[in-house]
Amino acid sequence: xxxxxxxxxxxxxxxxxxxxxxxxxxxxxxxxxxxxxxxxxxxxxxxxxxxxxxxxxxxxxxxxxxxxxxxxxxxxxxxxxxxxxxxxxxxxxxxxxxxxxxxxxxxxxxxxxxxxxxxxxxxxxxxxxxxxxxxxxxxxxxxxxxxxxxxxxxxxxxxxxxxxxxxxxxxxxxxxxxxxxxxxxxxxxxxxxxxxxxxxxxxxxxxxxxxxxxxxxxxxxxxxxxxxxxxxxxxxxxxxxxxxxxxxxxxxxxxxxxxxxxxxxxxxxxxxxxxxxxxxxxxxxxxxxxxxxxxxxxxxxxxxxxxxxxxxxxxxxxxxxxxxxxxxxxxxxxxxxxxxxxxxxxxxxxxxxxxxxxxxxxxxxxxxxxxxxxxxxxxxxxxxxxxxxxxxxxxxxxxx
Numbered sequence: 001x002x003x004x005x006x007x008x009x010x011x012x013x014x015x016x017x018x019x020x021x022x023x024x025x026x027x028x029x030x031x032x033x034x035x036x037x038x039x040x041x042x043x044x045x046x047x048x049x050x051x052x053x054x055x056x057x058x059x060x061x062x063x064x065x066x067x068x069x070x071x072x073x074x075x076x077x078x079x080x081x082x083x084x085x086x087x088x089x090x091x092x093x094x095x096x097x098x099x100x101x102x103x104x105x106x107x108x109x110x111x112x113x114x115x116x117x118x119x120x121x122x123x124x125x126x127x128x129x130x131x132x133x134x135x136x137x138x139x140x141x142x143x144x145x146x147x148x149x150x151x152x153x154x155x156x157x158x159x160x161x162x163x164x165x166x167x168x169x170x171x172x173x174x175x176x177x178x179x180x181x182x183x184x185x186x187x188x189x190x191x192x193x194x195x196x197x198x199x200x201x202x203x204x205x206x207x208x209x210x211x212x213x214x215x216x217x218x219x220x221x222x223x224x225x226x227x228x229x230x231x232x233x234x235x236x237x238x239x240x241x242x243x244x245x246x247x248x249x250x251x252x253x254x255x256x257x258x259x260x261x262x263x264x265x266x267x268x269x270x271x272x273x274x275x276x277x278x279x280x281x282x283x284x285x286x287x288x289x290x291x292x293x294x295x296x297x298x299x300x301x302x303x304x305x306x307x308x309x310x311x312x313x314x315x316x317x318x319x320x321x322x323x324x325x326x327x328x329x330x331x332x333x334x335x336x337x338x339x340x341x342x343x344x345x346x347x348x349x350x351x352x353x354x355x356x357x358x359x360x361x362x363x364x365x366x367x368x369x370x371x372x373x374x375x376x377x378x379x380x381x382x383x384x385x386x387x388x389x390x391x392x393x394x395x396x397x398x399x400x
Contacts, residue, residue, distance in 0.1 A: 003211035004087070005032060007384040016079045035079045038072060038094060065093055065159025066166075072097035073163065080105060084391035087112060092152060095179040096160045103169055108390055111184045114304040115325040119184055120145040120176075121199040127324055152176045185383065188304060191374045192311055192332055206386070207379030208308045215287040221263070224281045225294050228261055231281070232356070233291065234299040235265020236322070237306065247347045251299060252280060254352035258360060260296055289313065297339070297359045299352070302326035311338060314372035316359040320347050337367040 005015045017027065021036040028034075072094050080086055080101050088098035089112040102109035113119050117127050122141050126148035128134055134144055152175050161171040172178040186195050186205040195203050217225075225231070232255045234248075248264065255262045262280040283291075288306070292298055292313035300306045302319035307329045310317045317339030319330035330341035340355040358364060 001087075001089075001209075002027075002030070002032070003209040003380045004383055006212060007380040008387070011384060011388065013384075013388070016083065018076055018079050035075060037075055038068075061155065062158035062162060065156050066162040067159075068093045069097045069100075069160055069163040070166070073100055073167070076101045077104065080107075083107065085110065085387060087387070089114065092156050092175060092179055093160065096156065096175065097163075099179060100164060100167065100169055104167065109181065110387075111180050113180075113184055113186050115188055115193055115328055116186060116195055117325045117328045119180065119186065119195075119199075119201055119203060120148075121196065121201075123196040123199070124328070149174060149176050185386075187379060187383070189308060189311075189375050189379070191371060192308060192336070193304075193329075204386070206383040207376045208304070209380045209383065210289075210308065210312070210377055213287045213289050215290070217286060217290055218283070221281060221283050221286065221291070224261075224263070228279070230294060230296040231255075231261035231263045231279075232258070232297045232299060232360075233263045233265070233295045236301040236320075237265070237303065243346075250347055250349040251352055254349045254356060255299075257349075257353055258356050260360070263291070263295065297356065299356075302329040302333075304329065307333065308375070311336075311368070312372055312375050312377070314365075314369040316340075316361075316364045316368050318342060318352065318355045318359050320352075321345060336371055337364065338371050339364060339368070 001017060001019070005017060008015050016035065017032060018035040018037045019027075020038055024034050024036060076086075076098055083105070085108045086098050086102040086105075087110045088095050095111060099109045099111075117124055120126070125134060125141050125144045129151065132151060135147070138144055138147070156175050157172075160175055164171060180201070183202045183204060186193075186203050187207070187209045188205070189208045190205055192208070195205050216222075234251045234255065252262050252264065256279065264280065264282050266282045266284045288309050289312070292310050292315050295315055297316045297318060298306070298310040298313075299318040299320065300310070302321045303326060307317065307319065311333075317333050318341075319326070319333050319339065320342040321327040321330045322345045327341075333339040334341045340358040342351060342355050
């Protein structure tokens with residue numbers, strides 16, 4: 001969304017950004033006001049990864065969903081007042097609230113998917129919800145998507161329609177199709193993540209939304225990179241990881257065993273895991289687009305943004321998927337021959353050593369270089385033109 005904001009601002013447009021409170025500091029750093037929306041995304045991801053259930057309502061679910069949709073709606077309605085279009089991504093209740101706002105304002109609504117796995121297709125299964133795995137006996141993707149629609153209706157249908165009735169909107173029969181619309185946008189690169197036809201949706205694939213980042217690397221990191229051979233970067237962003245310190249130590253040891261130095265993304269492990277040795281550097285917030293061009297491989301959790309950044313840099317990857325669409329991105333890295341997919345979220349010295357052997361193979365690097373030149377970087381330009389052509393000009397846009 002921030003990549004889209006940069007393109008629209010360059011065209012003289014305004015964009016109001018609504019997102020979880022985790023992102024307040026990030027947006028303050030680039031002078032963009034944020035309307036905090038809902039609870040912490042990190043907390044929700046932690047609950048999903050660790051399997052905790054304290055925050056998952058099990059009684060009066062429809063009441064909880066209705067309250068969640070209503071709270072989101074109230075915030076979005078205030079932020080979107082005077083806007084020409086509502087662009088949204090994220091969880092079903094929040095997206096349903098965003099669409100209700102667009103309906104009440106009488107403006108277009110666009111749903112944005114970061115990967116194909118969010119969109120029904122016979123070519124892939126739906127994402128498995130925490131605590132609700134796919135039935136092992138069902139292998140037909142169309143059937144799995146039918147079950148997914150039924151599951152989402154059971155979870156959210158009554159709550160969403162209760163709120164819609166309260167604000168004078170008609171009920172919807174299919175929550176998923178209502179949120180996605182018949183023409184969602186897929187904001188991933190066509191090489192990394194193609195939308196395969198035939199499918200039931202008229203998907204608009206804009207290309208990946210890549211936020212421009214021209215920040216120089218910190219001086220101490222730059223000095224470390226210049227002082228030896230290219231290291232291996234390992235980082236999981238804000239993604240919760242089981243056994244954080246054990247995972248970090250195993251990663252450092254496996255990378256060292258390959259004869260490589262280490263850059264470790266600070267934030268998920270304790271910096272002490274670098275154990276003070278000169279071949280290991282801990283870095284905080286930094287320009288990963290620039291950093292990835294100077295490393296031998298990238299070990300990460302496999303979200304859409306990190307996978308795309310590493311692919312664009314032409315650097316081999318090891319994806320250690322934790323949840324959601326991350327297994328999909330891991331499979332794409334393998335299919336394209338630009339890295340390795342770790343088997344499951346639990347990383348050990350032995351398992352990472354094996355994956356790194358594939359990633360650090362010269363043939364993998366050559367393939368990563370070849371794929372890098374095919375990745376387009378104009379996704380937000382395409383999206384910005386589509387929005388401007390759709391709604392005209394004169395009033396600010398809203399993204400949530």
